[in-house]
Amino acid sequence: MKKNVYLGLYIVVAILLVLPFVVPNSFYLDLVIRMAINAVIVLGLNLLIGFAGQISLGHAGFLGIGAYASAVLPTHFGWHPVVAMGAGALVTAVLAGLVARPIFKLKGHYLAMATLGLGIILNIAIRNEAQWTGGPDGMPVPTMGLFGFELASDKQWYWVVALLLSVSVWASLNLIDSPFGRALRALHGSEVASQVVGVDVVRYKVAIFVMSAVFASLMGSVTAHYVGFVTPNLADFFHSIELVTMVVIGGMASVYGSLVGAVLLTALPQALATFEGWETVAFGSILMLCMIFMPKGLVPTLAAKFGKGD
Amino acid sequence: MSMLEVKDLSIHFGGVKAVQNVSFNIDAGIVYAVIGPNGAGKTTLFNLITGVYKPTSGEIKLDGESIGGKSPNELATRGVARTFQNLQICMNMSAIENVMVGAHLRLDRNLIKAALRLPTLKKRDAEARAEAAELMRFVGLDAFVDARADAMPYGALKRLEIARALAMKPRLIFLDEPAAGLNPKETIDVDHLVRKIADSGVTVVLVEHDMKMVMNLSDRILVLDYGKKLAEGTGEEVRRNPDVIAAYLGAHA
Numbered sequence: 185m186k187k188n189v190y191l192g193l194y195i196v197v198a199i200l201l202v203l204p205f206v207v208p209n210s211f212y213l214d215l216v217i218r219m220a221i222n223a224v225i226v227l228g229l230n231l232l233i234g235f236a237g238q239i240s241l242g243h244a245g246f247l248g249i250g251a252y253a254s255a256v257l258p259t260h261f262g263w264h265p266v267v268a269m270g271a272g273a274l275v276t277a278v279l280a281g282l283v284a285r286p287i288f289k290l291k292g293h294y295l296a297m298a299t300l301g302l303g304i305i306l307n308i309a310i311r312n313e314a315q316w317t318g319g320p321d322g323m324p325v326p327t328m329g330l331f332g333f334e335l336a337s338d339k340q341w342y343w344v345v346a347l348l349l350s351v352s353v354w355a356s357l358n359l360i361d362s363p364f365g366r367a368l369r370a371l372h373g374s375e376v377a378s379q380v381v382g383v384d385v386v387r388y389k390v391a392i393f394v395m396s397a398v399f400a401s402l403m404g405s406v407t408a409h410y411v412g413f414v415t416p417n418l419a420d421f422f423h424s425i426e427l428v429t430m431v432v433i434g435g436m437a438s439v440y441g442s443l444v445g446a447v448l449l450t451a452l453p454q455a456l457a458t459f460e461g462w463e464t465v466a467f468g469s470i471l472m473l474c475m476i477f478m479p480k481g482l483v484p485t486l487a488a489k490f491g492k493g494d
Numbered sequence: 495m496s497m498l499e500v501k502d503l504s505i506h507f508g509g510v511k512a513v514q515n516v517s518f519n520i521d522a523g524i525v526y527a528v529i530g531p532n533g534a535g536k537t538t539l540f541n542l543i544t545g546v547y548k549p550t551s552g553e554i555k556l557d558g559e560s561i562g563g564k565s566p567n568e569l570a571t572r573g574v575a576r577t578f579q580n581l582q583i584c585m586n587m588s589a590i591e592n593v594m595v596g597a598h599l600r601l602d603r604n605l606i607k608a609a610l611r612l613p614t615l616k617k618r619d620a621e622a623r624a625e626a627a628e629l630m631r632f633v634g635l636d637a638f639v640d641a642r643a644d645a646m647p648y649g650a651l652k653r654l655e656i657a658r659a660l661a662m663k664p665r666l667i668f669l670d671e672p673a674a675g676l677n678p679k680e681t682i683d684v685d686h687l688v689r690k691i692a693d694s695g696v697t698v699v700l701v702e703h704d705m706k707m708v709m710n711l712s713d714r715i716l717v718l719d720y721g722k723k724l725a726e727g728t729g730e731e732v733r734r735n736p737d738v739i740a741a742y743l744g745a746h747a
Contacts, residue, residue, distance in 0.1 A: 270501065359609045363619070367598055367603065380566045382599040
């Protein structure tokens with residue numbers, strides 16, 4: 185009965201291997217890199233939202249921690265970029281854990297509110313601590329280097345990001361189909377049923393929340409080094425919403441849906457740029473139509489239509 | 495010593511005394527039924543013993559150790575399993591995955607190992623899948639081993655819950671109306687299934703309205719009415735108890 189669960193992964197890897205040789209110019213290569221970065225973040229977020237059924241409206245805040253850790257620590261304190269990246273992830277993990285633990289003991293959708301608040305606080309902190317972060321203007325980020333090898337060109341970044349994406353897809357597929365992943369999905373399906381078979385619901389919710397926050401933080405660091413510049417917009421509320429939208433449009437509880445959502449919503453603003461001034465309206469309309477006609481998201485809807493499992 | 499000892503157990507929801515000073519003991523290896531009219535507090539009693547509700551007062555002891563107020567997942571580690579009157583199936587998962595979740599505590603739940611799919615975890619997961627398929631056949635769900643949970647009929651879902659509970663390898667299983675909503679043929683099948691479970695050495699506590707099934711299966715019966723214990727004893731004793739007859743038939747015995 186079991187199909188090859190990695191089939192989709194092989195297709196993703198194949199596409200990633202071919203892409204750099206077919207993109208017409210550096211503009212598109214840049215777009216593809218940003219798609220892939222978003223895809224990794226959305227994968228982590230989908231584990232939280234789609235599989236475990238918990239919502240975060242402050243993921244851009246975690247992204248901001250990673251991005252600014254990679255900007256501030258090497259610039260002001262001379263830390264090695266890799267250490268700075270790890271420090272950002274660690275701070276994110278601790279902060280996410282501290283916030284999530286008391287909230288998950290409550291019943292209901294308090295996490296949405298708490299993460300919303302946390303994201304906004306982080307953004308305000310970044311904007312106001314101008315002596316460290318450059319305030320609203322942002323700040324430059326030193327290049328990432330490892331063992332004397334400098335990551336500078338877009339081609340190099342592409343391969344790094346493609347590798348990260350492939351590994352993330354692989355790990356996500358593995359996780360979903362494991363005792364840990366089944367416990368996550370079970371607490372989404374029926375919390376009381378998962379409890380009576382022995383799932384420590386609070387622990388699992390905290391674990392997946394922390395994990396998805398760390399994903400965001402690490403990719404925030406990657407974004408910072410890749411772009412070479414960080415601004416507070418990276419960590420603002422609208423970016424958080426954009427990430428959630430990618431999850432929902434692509435398809436909740438769908439690994440490949442996460443990729444499709446990230447690709448589409450990263451590309452759409454570019455594609456709509458010709459509408460000049462109307463692009464926000466067009467963007468909103470497309471999202472609304474998607475939700476009306478495909479409430480489960482693109483990939484699950486299409487998979488059901490063509491009779492394939494996801 | 496009895497396996498389960500319940501003493502003066504009460505729970506109040508505001509002014510509603512759903513369960514009041516109920517005491518009983520359940521010996522290991524028997525089938526114990528809890529009956530009573532609708533709203534008598536049977537499911538509430540299950541929720542209290544399995545940790546879903548916290549008792550207002552009273553004591554619950556499993557193997558002599560107090561378990562009152564412990565959370566459901568702690569009780570699961572002590573071998574207490576249950577099914578639900580209103581189905582609690584994870585519709586976002588396949589049928590067999592629902593059963594595999596039942597084996598949660600017996601599997602390696604490490605996040606890192608899972609993400610890397612280490613060979614040991616993969617092997618154990620394959621075994622868990624085979625065990626789950628075996629359990630589905632045990633409860634008579636041969637036809638649904640490859641099914642999605644949301645594509646299964648009601649009667650099959652009832653049995654899927656039992657399979658999930660059995661996947662815990664429990665010592666004590668609480669079945670909340672396993673035959674509710676089933677047709678006579680399905681009811682007989684569930685009757686046989688409960689007998690098979692009891693014969694495998696699991697202590698069964700049963701809430702059920704089907705009196706034929708209750709009388710047929712139970713070693714002892716507890717009768718609840720308005721949250722209070724009305725009677726307790728063997729089927730024959732309970733059947734002849736004038737209070738029980740009055741409660742059920744409304745007769746002034």
